[in-house]
Amino acid sequence: MQLDPRVEAAVEASKRETLRSLQELCRQPSVSAQDLGVKECSRLLESMMKEAGLKTRIVTEHGGQPIVYGERWEPGARKTVLFYNHYDVQPPEPLDEWKSGPFDPQIRDGFLYARGASDNKGNIIARLQSLKTLIGVDGKLPLNVKFLAEGEEEVGSPYLYRFVEKNPALLKADGCLWEGASSDAKGRPVIALGAKGMVYIELRAKGPNVDMHSSYSTLIENPGWRLVEALGSIRDKDGRVLVDGFYGDVEQPSSDEIKYLKEMPFDEETILKKTYGVSRFAKNLSGLEAKLEHFFRPTCNIAGVNSGYTGIGSKTVLPKSAFAKIDLRMVPRQKPDKILEAFRSHLRAKGYGDFEFLVESSYEAARTPMSDPIVKVVRETAKDIYGVEPVVHPSMAGSGPMYLFVNRLKIPTASIGIGHFGSKIHAPNENIRVEDLHRGTRYIVELMRRMAHS
Template sequence: MSIRAQYISLLKQLVALPSVSAKEAYLPETAQLIADAFRTLGAKVTYDDSYFAPIVLAQFTTNNPHASTIVIYNHYDVQPAEPLNLWQSDPWTLTSRDGKLYGRGVDDDKGNLTARLAAVAEYLSENNNELPINITFIVEGSEETASRHLQDYLAKYHDILKADLIIWESGGKNDQDVIEIFGGNKGIVTFDFSVTTANNDLHSSLAATANSAALRLSQAIASLFDHDGNIVVPHFYDDVLSPNEREKQLVQSLPLTRESFITQHGLTTPLHSDLHDADLKATLYFQPTLNIEGITSGYTGPGVKTIMPATATAKLESRLVPNMLPDTTLQHIKKHLQAQGFSDIIVTKTLGQPGYRSDMSDPEITRVIAVAAKYYNVLPVVIPTSPGTGPMAIMHDALQAPIASLGIGYAHTRDHAPNENVRLVDYNQHIDVIKSLIASYRV
């Protein structure tokens, strides 16, 4: 069996473990499997289960005391697979069809991890079991739930962790099939709203004289925005770190258009950037968000039940740009609700982490760009920050190294959605790119 086939087999085993961190399920089993794979490859492995999601540190070292160190960050936890009826095959069974691999976590993030393991294994096999650099894998199990305790783990192992470059967990090609390299991502704060308006659900005839919890909650949420979707919470934007000129130029050079964005995501409502005459690219990459993830209240079963719900809850999130702090942002929202007369809305923080942007002119970042450009024979699309979220700020604070994100995905990978998939050609190309990056450090 070839090395690549061995790690596809490992990927199959990993996908079969439904390691959903939101449910705290199968996390130790998955971490142990990964730790064993590193040990088999000859790494010095640290497995630490001090917290609910074990962390795996795997160190490959060279004899050169002056060698650089790359840290490769990945995670083994995944999103829930529901709704299951929309999957064309079992989400917990790695399935190959039409040149693609399907399964929950096949891109985000188990496939990226196994591709990188295969790259190190092949390089060692082809180079007398020697590396020109030190490589440390940091594999955590709570990325999908705001990397709880990652900061604690990194602090615990601060003395043995160093880096000149951090390769991030994922990435891929855009809808024009050009590889993208990201240098940052947004932070996040997630929180719940809840309200109770009566001791129990009321007869709906009383709507003439009282508010239901559903209406009260809806009014509170609506107060966060104006009619064009602008966030009107006072001081919400006070700490936003504006992009520098290079970051602006990189984003403006992206091939993204209003039409391609609408088509790619199947949008049927107006874009916020159109409503308030803003630039789509700058808004997507450099502005914070405020989003309603879901609302629950009242009766939603078949037929009719004429009640006024006594309770209502909503889950919300705010994606944060660098310099915005989760707790400060949430405090602005709480003060706004009180000022608008919604002091009865209970606000409960659930998760939070700050955002981060790398200097895209850093020599280690330009090294990654050059390696990718040579391999793919096209200049990568370089993006200073992703509109998504991850613990980049936590990793940078701990290791003080620039971060570059690229991976095995493509425009229709469907991360977090049913039928998550990667193309085998992209998977294999990423193995080659990581090998080329390692080779670029040879003197």
């Protein structure tokens, strides 16, 4: 398809400026987990949003890190699009694995390396640049725009719900473009229509009031063993969660979804061998079963376990405590409170009711149906911009606060992004292909035009 040559020319002419803006945004650290530079970044982003033609404000009343909100109303526009982004980033550690500093954006062989380049500052810049491009070419936007960027997505968006629940009218929109999905291993753009929910718990087992000589393991119970036994009671060796009621609300995919999944590309070889160096999936899953497990089923994952001495050499010790962190990713209809209660009663019933049970985050899943009109628009636009059929994932396998917009505000939502399969988000040497930044700008320009008339 021939795209508007005026847009092509404008994107081409502003390539250097776009790249410079992204470098400037990446140079400003904004590590929410460490409260490093987040407020400074919110101010920098606000000035960039202003420059892109948005009327902005920084919101702090919800508590937590600032939300940068901007909007632009176009006289006569019939539709409104909401952009969801986050300007915070993951901690850059381990620093010695970066080839250049995480906050010193460098370009090598057509790739830009920096923490946040893909997740999620590159998307922010592509989106802002698309607003500037449209205003430059047409003198206006084809629809009303609302632009929300939060500063603590990477720590589970703990306070975003307060802002969203208090401002349903402010955030009302016909469709939402989420950040996140990247192109896959074969370069096909991915569109993801949902996100799993999240329950994050920490279990703490307590023993004696000090670390002891391990000869006392004759008489004193070791909290390390008790924790391991408790963890062992949660799952069988095939990975099935043994907590009563855990699967109770899990919906079976519809026959349409199964039909779609069967045809959906899913590059097992690349995921397995090239990227992660493993020879098989858990439970030897493959084909349709692997896709069902990945997109439609909840998980129960041990994120970390710690107790006693783990340094070099040997130290015989009976530790005074042991703890584990567990993340559960839930699918639509599973209710976080119900799952938490099921875990508490499981532990009580198994004799671990004395464990401390801390909840670090808990929110539900969200999903926009494949049949929603927004899917058709995004799909067709992606195909025209990338020149290949996009891959639509019924949900991300990951989580995010999408439920606030999809479940509460009833806004159909699609996640798209400028990252690529090797973007290494959350890891050292995070990067984007520079060309993807500019293609992302064209993608959003075209999407806004089509959404305005859909």
